[in-house]
Amino acid sequence: xxxxxxxxxxxxxxxxxxxxxxxxxxxxxxxxxxxxxxxxxxxxxxxxxxxxxxxxxxxxxxxxxxxxxxxxxxxxxxxxxxxxxxxxxxxxxxxxxxxxxxxxxxxxxxxxxxxxxxxxxxxxxxxxxxxxxxxxxxxxxxxxxxxxxxxxxxxxxxxxxxxxxxxxxxxxxxxxxxxxxxxxxxxxxxxxxxxxxxxxxxxxxxxxxxxxxxxxxxxxxxxxxxxxxxxxxxxxxxxxxxxxxxxxxxxxxxxxxxxxxxxxxxxxxxxxxxxxxxxxxxxxxxxxxxxxxxxxxxxxxxxxxxxxxxxxxxxxxxxxxxxxxxxxxxxxxxxxxxxxxxxxxx
Amino acid sequence: xxxxxxxxxxxxxxxxxxxxxxxxxxxxxxxxxxxxxxxxxxxxxxxxxxxxxxxxxxxxxxxxxxxxxxxxxxxxxxxxxxxxxxxxxxxxxxxxxxxxxxxxxxxxxxxxxxxxxxxxxxxxxxxxxxxxxxxxxxxxxxxxxxxxxxxxxxxxxxxxxxxxxxxxxxxxxxxxxxxxxxxxxxxxxxxxxxxxxxxxxxxxxxxxxxxxxxxxxxxxxxxxxxxxxxxxxxxxxxxxxxxxxxxxxxxxxxxxxxxxxxxxxxxxxxxxxxxxxxxxxxxxxxxxxxxxxxxxxxxxxxxxxxxxxxxxxxxxxxxxxxxxxxxxxxxxxxxxxxxxxxxxxxxxxxxxxxxxxxxxxxxxxxxxxxxxxxxxxxxxxxxxxxxxxxxxxxxxxxxxxxxxxxxxxxxxxxxxxxxxxxxxxxxxxxxxxxxxxxxxxxxxxxxxxxxxxxxxxxxxxxxxxxxxxxxxxxxxxxxxxxxxxxxxxxxxxxxxxxxxxxxxxxxxxxxxxxxxxxx
Numbered sequence: 055x056x057x058x059x060x061x062x063x064x065x066x067x068x069x070x071x072x073x074x075x076x077x078x079x080x081x082x083x084x085x086x087x088x089x090x091x092x093x094x095x096x097x098x099x100x101x102x103x104x105x106x107x108x109x110x111x112x113x114x115x116x117x118x119x120x121x122x123x124x125x126x127x128x129x130x131x132x133x134x135x136x137x138x139x140x141x142x143x144x145x146x147x148x149x150x151x152x153x154x155x156x157x158x159x160x161x162x163x164x165x166x167x168x169x170x171x172x173x174x175x176x177x178x179x180x181x182x183x184x185x186x187x188x189x190x191x192x193x194x195x196x197x198x199x200x201x202x203x204x205x206x207x208x209x210x211x212x213x214x215x216x217x218x219x220x221x222x223x224x225x226x227x228x229x230x231x232x233x234x235x236x237x238x239x240x241x242x243x244x245x246x247x248x249x250x251x252x253x254x255x256x257x258x259x260x261x262x263x264x265x266x267x268x269x270x271x272x273x274x275x276x277x278x279x280x281x282x283x284x285x286x287x288x289x290x291x292x293x294x295x296x297x298x299x300x301x302x303x304x305x306x307x308x309x310x311x312x313x314x315x316x317x318x319x320x321x322x323x324x325x326x327x328x329x330x331x332x333x334x335x336x337x338x339x340x341x342x343x344x345x346x347x348x349x350x351x352x353x354x355x356x357x358x359x360x361x362x363x364x365x366x367x368x369x370x371x372x373x374x375x376x377x378x379x380x381x382x383x384x385x386x387x388x389x390x391x392x393x394x395x396x397x398x399x400x
Numbered sequence: 401x402x403x404x405x406x407x408x409x410x411x412x413x414x415x416x417x418x419x420x421x422x423x424x425x426x427x428x429x430x431x432x433x434x435x436x437x438x439x440x441x442x443x444x445x446x447x448x449x450x451x452x453x454x455x456x457x458x459x460x461x462x463x464x465x466x467x468x469x470x471x472x473x474x475x476x477x478x479x480x481x482x483x484x485x486x487x488x489x490x491x492x493x494x495x496x497x498x499x500x501x502x503x504x505x506x507x508x509x510x511x512x513x514x515x516x517x518x519x520x521x522x523x524x525x526x527x528x529x530x531x532x533x534x535x536x537x538x539x540x541x542x543x544x545x546x547x548x549x550x551x552x553x554x555x556x557x558x559x560x561x562x563x564x565x566x567x568x569x570x571x572x573x574x575x576x577x578x579x580x581x582x583x584x585x586x587x588x589x590x591x592x593x594x595x596x597x598x599x600x601x602x603x604x605x606x607x608x609x610x611x612x613x614x615x616x617x618x619x620x621x622x623x624x625x626x627x628x629x630x631x632x633x634x635x636x637x638x639x640x641x642x643x644x645x646x647x648x649x650x651x652x653x654x655x656x657x658x659x660x661x662x663x664x665x666x667x668x669x670x671x672x673x674x675x676x677x678x679x680x681x682x683x684x685x686x687x688x689x690x691x692x693x694x695x696x697x698x699x700x701x702x703x704x705x706x707x708x709x710x711x712x713x714x715x716x717x718x719x720x721x722x723x724x725x726x727x728x729x730x731x732x733x734x735x736x737x738x739x740x741x742x743x744x745x746x747x748x749x750x751x752x753x754x755x756x757x758x759x760x761x762x763x764x765x766x767x768x769x770x771x772x773x774x775x776x777x778x779x780x781x782x783x784x785x786x787x788x789x790x791x792x793x794x795x796x797x798x799x800x801x802x803x804x805x806x807x808x809x810x811x812x813x814x815x816x817x818x819x820x821x822x823x824x825x826x827x828x829x830x831x832x833x834x835x836x837x838x839x840x841x842x843x844x845x846x847x848x849x850x851x852x853x854x855x856x857x858x859x860x861x862x863x864x865x866x867x868x869x870x871x872x873x874x875x876x877x878x879x880x881x882x883x884x885x886x887x888x889x890x891x892x893x894x895x896x897x898x899x900x901x902x903x904x905x906x907x908x909x910x911x912x913x914x915x916x917x918x919x
């Protein structure tokens with residue numbers, strides 16, 4: 055427990071450092087950091103609608119974060135969540151507009167297809183990883199480009215709604231993911247995300263499968279020795295991660311946009327990955343970090359009207375967080391190597 | 401490179417009244433140590449006796465709570481390793497810190513690269529490495545990549561690193577733990593060369609044979625306290641053990657009942673390749689019966705690892721069979737082999753045997769995560785796992801703060817006990833134990849041997865692979881000797897002649913094709 059606490063204190067320090075450097079940069083553009091951060095806070099949590107907006111942004115980051123957590127815990131670095139999200143989103147939209155079904159069932163089928171699409175998409179890198187040992191980081195990153203462009207192609211050339219926008223026809227109302235409040239597009243996706251985070255956390259802590267997967271992630275040779283089929287687990291982990299990535303896309307189209315638009319959800323997959331890394335691969339921790347990134351995104355909308363800072367400042371802050379987290383990880387590792395040796399035997 | 405070593409000082413290192421606490425734990429208590437110039441000074445003691453802490457204090461990696469350090473006769477505050485290095489100290493750690501993708505010379509000069517016009521001057525680095533290598537008799541090929549080299553050569557590189565930084569007093573932390581007997585012997589020769597040239601060597605070990613062989617003076621630590629410093633010549637091995645452990649420990653051959661069990665493991669014409677795809681195990685044929693301990697002797701790297709890996713399903717066999725009570729292990733997955741009745745204590749316990757970052761309970765759960773009472777319907781019962789851990793900690797005398805203690809915090813011997821606890825309590829008919837006591841202190845060695853004998857008495861078939869012949873002579877009913885992938889012959893454990901075994905270990909027995917000996 056103590057160890058966990060210490061690990062997280064490092065992440066908090068990283069965030070504080072990033073915000074501090076961010077403040078300096080804001081000062082450099084002759085704006086007051088206090089004002090910018092207060093505006094961000096107001097933009098994120100200022101009133102009911104703003105909080106709902108923040109939660110709306112948080113939802114896809116959270117679900118993509120969970121997808122990343124699943125991979126990280128199983129020793130697989132799925133950087134292709136963005137692509138899985140796009141394909142899942144498109145697949146759900148397609149079921150939504152092209153396949154009339156009764157209410158309720160329509161949502162379930164569309165979500166299921168989104169999940170399958172995400173899993174199917176990652177199954178290609180997963181196959182090469184398992185069969186030939188191809189590095190999944192590279193192949194999943196590359197698969198993002200294909201996914202984004204493929205969905206653009208499908209949208210523009212095959213399913214384009216007549217009219218000016220590069221988007222599919224709207225989905226039928228039977229496929230809408232119900233909204234939670236009248237004043238916001240915030241929908242059941244958030245509840246699904248929270249439930250999924252709890253489930254995944256429970257799965258890793260309390261099931262035999264979760265134990266096996268964690269062991270593959272943290273000590274693959276030990277897992278192999280202990281009789282766990284390491285390759286199979288790795289494949290399944292990537293598949294599960296991709297499935298959740300697809301789900302995130304499905305929830306965005308069915309809950310928020312009610313259609314698939316080209317470039318409909320930029321960067322959620324990557325934000326989710328960062329949220330998961332910042333949370334050390336803990337799904338519960340990812341709820342907190344996803345909320346943080348969601349708040350940054352939503353709060354930034356107010357930045358351009360109320361301050362001289364551009365909303366890109368939040369991208370800068372995110373990048374700084376990544377940098378300081380990486381630096382922390384490296385420093386910790388260095389500290390560990392000598393500390394480990396000291397501990398090894400007194 | 402070292403400028404501050406007045407040759408007049410008689411003592412290279414003096415530690416006076418060193419005390420170091422970690423919280424409530426006292427790692428060193430009022431320890432005094434005087435190392436004379438030009439001697440090989442061994443520091444011995446069980447794991448946890450405070451040897452490494454003391455050396456880390458000397459080298460500036462840790463700061464003492466009390467006491468002072470005198471280097472070359474001068475009071476010195478060793479605030480960091482840089483201070484120690486500039487005073488002519490050098491430390492070779494137990495775990496090497498080399499960059500595998502770089503060349504030998506690049507590793508030697510890592511952090512103090514020789515530059516020309518702002519770029520690394522590889523040619524000079526290589527030349528200087530070669531010069532050091534020749535001067536001190538540490539044979540290396542400066543341009544070779546470290547990832548291709550054996551552990552013994554990696555150690556030479558570590559020593560060269562220290563020499564390149566101008567060390568006159570070299571501290572080696574358990575240098576032989578990873579070496580073959582031959583490599584150890586070469587190392588000792590090098591160390592003797594060092595002291596003959598006026599250098600000083602501090603040598604941490606718990607291999608008493610080696611301490612007897614190589615050191616001039618011995619300091620014994622026990623529970624963080626200084627017990628004695630004596631000339632090695634005045635001591636016997638038994639004296640040292642008594643001082644280290646605080647009681648008499650026996651390494652005589654274990655008494656045993658004769659047994660006549662069924663054949664449990666039947667290996668026939670087994671072949672396997674190593675990672676370079678060369679034949680590493682050649683035509684092994686042997687049996688292990690229930691209630692019998694069969695030992696595999698041999699210098700490390702003569703096919704023992706491959707044999708263990710084939711029997712445990714971690715490496716495919718290229719030919720032959722290994723029947724465990726009717727199932728052929730060569731055709732089964734690791735999981736199926738365990739199901740068929742194998743318990744396996746792996747040779748590289750830190751990589752294969754445990755997940756160092758996980759708790760003791762979690763490590764003891766491996767292989768049981770799908771079995772009652774530890775799990776039902778796929779749901780783990782962590783309370784049952786915790787209870788199991790508490791029980792095992794008690795039964796196997798694992799020194800830990802509790803079942804949730806992280807394994808990597810434990811000492812080597814205690815980590816080994818975690819592995820043994822898990823494997824010995826599997827209801828397996830066949831125990832494969834690779835290096836039962838490597839890196840394990842003497843008190844714990846005895847209890848591990850006790851446990852192995854208990855497994856024998858309960859009727860299990862036991863195969864012990866060890867590079868320590870003493871250990872096999874203590875335990876085994878029969879000893880098979882491996883050389884160059886082949887089983888050279890079999891000797892009776894009770895009447896074994898270590899001379900003859902030694903000959904076979906070196907491949908000197910009639911009946912081998914000569915070109916194989918050469919390779």
